[in-house]
Amino acid sequence: MTIKVAVIGCGNISQFHFSGLEKCGAEIKWVCDINREAAMPWADKFEARYSADYRDIIADPAVDAVFVTLLSRLHKEICFAAIDAGKAVICEKTLAESAEDAWEIVQYAEAKKTIFYTSYMKRFIPAVEKAKALLPELGTIISTHIRAYQCWGDLWSETPTEGFFYTPPGGMSLVRKNYGGGILVCGGSHILDLTLFLLGRPHRLYATLHEPEGSDYDLQAAALLETDNGIVHYEALAHPLTKIGFLRDGWDEKVEINGTNGRLEVYSSNWTDVETKASLLVHYDNRNGNSTEYRFAAESPFDRAVEFFCQQIEQGEQGSQSRLTGYEVDELIEHIKLSSKQKQAVEIQWKT
Ligand SMILES: NC(=O)c1ccc[n+]([C@@H]2O[C@H](COP(=O)([O-])OP(=O)(O)OC[C@H]3O[C@@H](n4cnc5c(N)ncnc54)[C@H](O)[C@@H]3O)[C@@H](O)[C@H]2O)c1
Missing domain, CATH: 3.30.360.10 (Dihydrodipicolinate Reductase; domain 2)
Incomplete structure (x- = not known):
């Protein structure tokens, strides 16, 4: 797999996404966390760059897709910035703190034709x-x-x-x-x-x-x-x-x-x-x-979901999983x- 990804948020749930990314052979270019200690083990393991500021990652044209694996109240701002920068986005659940916010995110992804998933891995x-x-x-x-x-x-x-x-x-x-x-x-x-x-x-x-x-x-x-x-x-x-x-x-x-x-x-x-x-x-x-x-x-x-998301992004197609999922749950x-x-x-x- 040739897609290049970044992981924003290296807390509890990120280990499952890192595992999936490693198994499907995606290249992890960046890891981001305001807590350097949470991110560095992953940066070292995957020889990825580290930043505490997600904007550094989103500004890198070499990144195809971002995994947004931090707290839901931060999803909207980061998803919007990533969509704006033309990245595919995989966002942890729940997508937002209100249905209105979730709707705005998925509508923006639809309007920009961004490949966008809320990761409901079950x-x-x-x-x-x-x-x-x-x-x-x-x-x-x-x-x-x-x-x-x-x-x-x-x-x-x-x-x-x-x-x-x-x-x-x-x-x-x-x-x-x-x-x-x-x-x-x-x-x-x-x-x-x-x-x-x-x-x-x-x-x-x-x-x-x-x-x-x-x-x-x-x-x-x-x-x-x-x-x-x-x-x-x-x-x-x-x-x-x-x-x-x-x-x-x-x-x-x-x-x-x-x-x-x-x-x-x-x-x-x-x-x-x-x-x-x-x-x-x-x-x-x-x-x-x-x-x-x-x-x-x-x-x-998580491994199976990450593999699916990465394959779809590589093919440039949203595929069977709708952009709307995260909104519908919210x-x-x-x-x-x-x-x-x-x-x-x-x-x-x-x-x-
Ligand atoms: N799919 C599941 O079953 C499942 C299970 C648990 C959590 N989650 C979801 O995963 C997401 C993350 O949860 P978690 O348990 O990993 O949380 P966590 O608190 O363990 O990790 C969040 C990480 O984000 C970092 N962070 C906070 N603000 C940041 C910022 N502005 N920029 C960069 N990094 C920042 C924190 O330092 C922390 O390391 C949540 O949306 C949660 O709902 C999903």
């Missing part, structure tokens, strides 16, 4: 890809249950007085500051993306959010979404249960799609352990009574918040 889990391919086998889809249950410790019985989940009086918790909110934006955004990927855009939803007293983030987001492919029962939950889930490791993420001919169940493994823990797909076919288990090898969906997040606040169902106002 679409690239082999079990999810296979489930998508098997959807026609289900007949008419009538009901889906989708959930992201993540073990965050017991934030239900006690209000934290320090650490990542502590909300100081008059201030902001780190989970909100860094990620824009609680379980809805963290784990919940991924399963909204999977809802969009597998079932299409919902047109109406009713939702409720639980935000504990004294905290500025949610621990539970539950919703009923109406789609052209039936009702979706959706829930993102931060819970204290350490040994639940199909691997009994506290990670309990599942998609179950029921149709007139059968059922698909996807059990996905914790994104931090994707190199060692594989996801599982079960297909029950009501026409012959058979249940088939698809056990895939453990493989990072629009659903906004409608979930709205419905919860209004305590009533809301029609989803897609910008288009």
